[in-house]
Amino acid sequence: MPPLVALTTVHGSFTAHVLAARLGCEGIDVELRGAVGGPYGLTVGDLARVDLYVPEEHLDDARLVLLASEIDDALALPDPWAMARARTPWVWAAAFALVVAAVGTPILRFLAD
Structure with a gap:
């Protein structure tokens, strides 16, 4: 073996396995050492x-594959769902407040009687 x-x-072993799979698809043998x-x-x-x-x-081919992957990631289109996910915490907070008000009002009325 060379x-x-x-x-x-x-x-992280997940990232390492993803890179190893990417290099393996190009016909480059990879050995992982460390926390795998x-x-x-x-x-x-x-x-x-x-x-x-x-x-x-x-080695040079593997570096080229990693560089191409980084360039592909940089030039990728923005995620159209990113703004929807950014608004999600407010939606959850509003839903929680609504549930607290709906459940809390009858309980407070019962305790007031």
Whole structure:
């Protein structure tokens, strides 16, 4: 097996597996080292660090694939649902206030009698 060199470091095994799948689709072998499949389900900081290693002869191709992915993300169209999600907390707060008023009014009337 050819020598492996470090390509990049990510935090979280999900991100590492997504990048490995993306590189694998391009025919680049990837080895993940670090917090992959460990005993802890939720890790943060250096405990979540995962290093991606690729064969030395595929290093430039792997960098190009990662660069193309970043460019695609930057040029992607904005999410049309982003504004709808931004308004969601106000809707929930208004619904909660309405429920409290609807439930609280009969209870207060009962206690006042």
